[in-house]
Amino acid sequence: MTIDLTSTTTGAIRDALTRERNRLGGQTTGMVLNLIIVTDEAGQYDAVRAASEAGREHPCRILGIITRRPDADSRLDAEIHTGEAGPSQTVLLRMYGPLGQHADSVIRPLLAADTPVVTWWPGGGPARPSRDPLGVLAQRRVTDAAEATSPREALAARSRGYQQGDTDLSWTRATSWRSLLAATMDQPHAAISGGRVTAEKDNPTADLIAAWLANRLGVPFARDNSGGPGITEVRFTTADGDIVLARPDGRTATLTKPGQPDRRVALHRRETAELLTEELRRLNPDEVYGETLAGLAASSGGDQAGGDHAGGGQPDGDQAGGSQSDGDQADGQHQDRP
Amino acid sequence: MTSNPLRDSRDRRIPQVAGPCVLVMFGVTGDLASKKLLPAVYDLANRGLLPPGFSLVGFARRDWVDEDFAQVAYEAVKLHSRTPFRETVWQQVCEGVRFVSGEFADDDAFDELAKTVADLDAQRGTGGNCAFYLSVPPKAFPLVIQQLKRSGLSEPGGTSAGPRPWRRIVIEKPFGHDLKSARELNAMVDAVFPAQSVFRIDHYLGKETVQNILALRFANTLYEPIWNRGYVDHVQITMAEDIGIGGRAGYYDGIGAARDVIQNHLLQLLALTAMEEPVSFAADSLRAEKEKVLSAVTLPPDLAAGTGRGQYSAGWQGGVQVPGYLEEEGIPADSHTDTYAAIELAVDTRRWAGVPFFLRTGKRLPSRMSEIALMFQRAPHLPFTATDTEELGQNALVIRVQPDEGVTIRFGSKVPGSAMEVRDVNMDFAYGGAFTESSPEAYERLLLDVLIGDPPLFPRQEEVELSWTILDPIEEFWASAGKPEQYPAGSDGPASADALVARTGRAWRRL
Numbered sequence: 001m002t003i004d005l006t007s008t009t010t011g012a013i014r015d016a017l018t019r020e021r022n023r024l025g026g027q028t029t030g031m032v033l034n035l036i037i038v039t040d041e042a043g044q045y046d047a048v049r050a051a052s053e054a055g056r057e058h059p060c061r062i063l064g065i066i067t068r069r070p071d072a073d074s075r076l077d078a079e080i081h082t083g084e085a086g087p088s089q090t091v092l093l094r095m096y097g098p099l100g101q102h103a104d105s106v107i108r109p110l111l112a113a114d115t116p117v118v119t120w121w122p123g124g125g126p127a128r129p130s131r132d133p134l135g136v137l138a139q140r141r142v143t144d145a146a147e148a149t150s151p152r153e154a155l156a157a158r159s160r161g162y163q164q165g166d167t168d169l170s171w172t173r174a175t176s177w178r179s180l181l182a183a184t185m186d187q188p189h190a191a192i193s194g195g196r197v198t199a200e201k202d203n204p205t206a207d208l209i210a211a212w213l214a215n216r217l218g219v220p221f222a223r224d225n226s227g228g229p230g231i232t233e234v235r236f237t238t239a240d241g242d243i244v245l246a247r248p249d250g251r252t253a254t255l256t257k258p259g260q261p262d263r264r265v266a267l268h269r270r271e272t273a274e275l276l277t278e279e280l281r282r283l284n285p286d287e288v289y290g291e292t293l294a295g296l297a298a299s300s301g302g303d304q305a306g307g308d309h310a311g312g313g314q315p316d317g318d319q320a321g322g323s324q325s326d327g328d329q330a331d332g333q334h335q336d337r338p
Numbered sequence: 339m340t341s342n343p344l345r346d347s348r349d350r351r352i353p354q355v356a357g358p359c360v361l362v363m364f365g366v367t368g369d370l371a372s373k374k375l376l377p378a379v380y381d382l383a384n385r386g387l388l389p390p391g392f393s394l395v396g397f398a399r400r401d402w403v404d405e406d407f408a409q410v411a412y413e414a415v416k417l418h419s420r421t422p423f424r425e426t427v428w429q430q431v432c433e434g435v436r437f438v439s440g441e442f443a444d445d446d447a448f449d450e451l452a453k454t455v456a457d458l459d460a461q462r463g464t465g466g467n468c469a470f471y472l473s474v475p476p477k478a479f480p481l482v483i484q485q486l487k488r489s490g491l492s493e494p495g496g497t498s499a500g501p502r503p504w505r506r507i508v509i510e511k512p513f514g515h516d517l518k519s520a521r522e523l524n525a526m527v528d529a530v531f532p533a534q535s536v537f538r539i540d541h542y543l544g545k546e547t548v549q550n551i552l553a554l555r556f557a558n559t560l561y562e563p564i565w566n567r568g569y570v571d572h573v574q575i576t577m578a579e580d581i582g583i584g585g586r587a588g589y590y591d592g593i594g595a596a597r598d599v600i601q602n603h604l605l606q607l608l609a610l611t612a613m614e615e616p617v618s619f620a621a622d623s624l625r626a627e628k629e630k631v632l633s634a635v636t637l638p639p640d641l642a643a644g645t646g647r648g649q650y651s652a653g654w655q656g657g658v659q660v661p662g663y664l665e666e667e668g669i670p671a672d673s674h675t676d677t678y679a680a681i682e683l684a685v686d687t688r689r690w691a692g693v694p695f696f697l698r699t700g701k702r703l704p705s706r707m708s709e710i711a712l713m714f715q716r717a718p719h720l721p722f723t724a725t726d727t728e729e730l731g732q733n734a735l736v737i738r739v740q741p742d743e744g745v746t747i748r749f750g751s752k753v754p755g756s757a758m759e760v761r762d763v764n765m766d767f768a769y770g771g772a773f774t775e776s777s778p779e780a781y782e783r784l785l786l787d788v789l790i791g792d793p794p795l796f797p798r799q800e801e802v803e804l805s806w807t808i809l810d811p812i813e814e815f816w817a818s819a820g821k822p823e824q825y826p827a828g829s830d831g832p833a834s835a836d837a838l839v840a841r842t843g844r845a846w847r848r849l
Contacts, residue, residue, distance in 0.1 A: 057777075175351045176386050178351070178352055179351075179355060180355070180390070181344060182342060182344040182345055182352050182355070183355035183389060184390075185342045185343070185344045186355075186357060187357065187358070188501065213344075216343045216344050216346070217343055217344070218343070251426040252426055252430060253390070254390075255390040257463075261391070261460065261461055261462055261463040262463075263358070263389075263390035263391030263462060263463050264390060264433060265386075265388070265390035265391070265392075265430060266383060266384070266424070266426050266429075267386070278351065282350050282351075287348050288346055288349040288351075
């Protein structure tokens, strides 16, 4: 059912939500979280759809925020959807005029009590999510560097502003690769001396995977460009020959190991709803993401073109890199370990 | 295994993925294979939990080639998989699908199977690791196991370099039909496979809610203080089915409800409910606690009063007229098999002394449901007038295993109005209607655990034997007690079961 409230107040929206809940027969499905989506008219449909789908695994109150016409008079319009796609409740909030600058004042009264808050910026996100008024409310802040005009810069900014609870869908996209790579390293293999991640040029996920591998294995990983789609290859160099996980078509990967038959495995690219579902599964800080971001920032001070190296070992703010990002990096690390 | 630098306990996104391996399935033409096992294999592949090169070999008495089996599997997956169907994932699974046709007595067929597995190792790099899933009637076990030994399939054969490959065997209930046969079965399996390579599947233990019992009890502070005889009045563990025996006459007759359900599912649920806190969730600690509590279970002194059994007769179930058990196809007219069984058990520990555990299961009951209900004692004193609390029952904590997985807490609450009137209300946690579709099927979880080699969710032989020790005297008593009582299909079960609870001043929860 859809309820439209124009020129409304948060009190009226709350009443409508309570009425809806009672109308549905005291629906007792536990809401497990509040999901704030910061979006615009163009992006709201896909974002809310993905969130509703994720809501099947994580029943939640979805609060979509759309700011419109900043020069108009302040006004709040709400569109409430319940009982349609899955167990979630969705409230789309359109904020006109100066109200758009104070979205948090609208959101606060609408948060379901006793449940965690996640903020998601499907269109990219602020440089410092934890300082954003809508990020402050949340213990988990989900951005998407792949949507930024320059994904690399976006990741660098995220690294400078990193706070526990930050996470990025370009990191989520890495999970299926990382899981396969980890499984590959579970099997016996010769010592790894380095490697390379090959992907489309602007692919923050590939950058993160290279930084993660460099961080964890303590050897340099290069980043090469290809025509895609997405990530096409991860290569480990060993004394016995290369271990290669190649996925030229975006669907099926082939694992090649020296002296062994090739093995194929499905490795498809995932939809936003799947990524979001994974993201909402755990709301504790993703420390590995934090370390990977720091490692990436530490290594990418120099040339950004293909072939730059993600430095080995634990991230160390004093090493490579431009001075400006260095300072910010140290700042970020400092906050990382209070 | 040496530590893998890419794994980090803080990195919760990366799941444990099975190592390279082959899964050999016997009985691929059966119901279980098409409804659960094959879809579970696909779902695991779709979730990225199967290794590159994973291969599946079917063995059955059909004149099929690989493609025929792949087609059967394809249809099963299309119909029953939990996760969305993706052509690319299926293609991947398909590349590793093989079929070997033959009888269990046919040496050549098993030699062919051994060759197929060896070829897969060479072509697809499955590393010599192989799991055998015996989805076949128990009477075929000895033959299959002997064949595995004869053909050398049970022996991993080690290469000098690298870790020794593994061989594992998965068997389904029933694990025998009494203590003696369970021991015989075990001796036979044990002679070929070492104990840690034997995985006994009790699919109940793969269910989310059942695993949630551990979380509920041991991750919270709220329940532990009242989880004992000081507060709990009695415990009811139920598995009710609305269906009859369907096409399982051959298996079911002579086995009956108690052996089919109580011996494994219900006693496992009892063990998880009543056991002490394990020192860790490692397989050995968990099994040790389950074994301790099962060994403390005692039977009622008077088996005639403390147990009940029945056989459904013709009647109306859920608006449909259905035949009685004795009229079902393939059932002898003088069968004494129980289709309903209820027993009262005691757990002789400090925690549970004096708290009866009532277990019941049956077919053709009004509804399908499984639950564990802890019924709490009434308040020792009620500062209300008797009429105020007329509608107040016992507080209860109910773990719903299926359907509608979740937890309910039942307690008294004031009815709005000027009078003080207290009535029972429910507080509900549901894994949710739409939301259960995302939680993995029990078989998915269990298959993955087999391939990874993670045993906590699989009962050990000791547990199986302890369960039979509990059930055997009851079955012996029943065997000497003549025909089971008839109960109409669609009713709550036989009168003797009601009497068994009523004699203690209690009543069954409604089905």
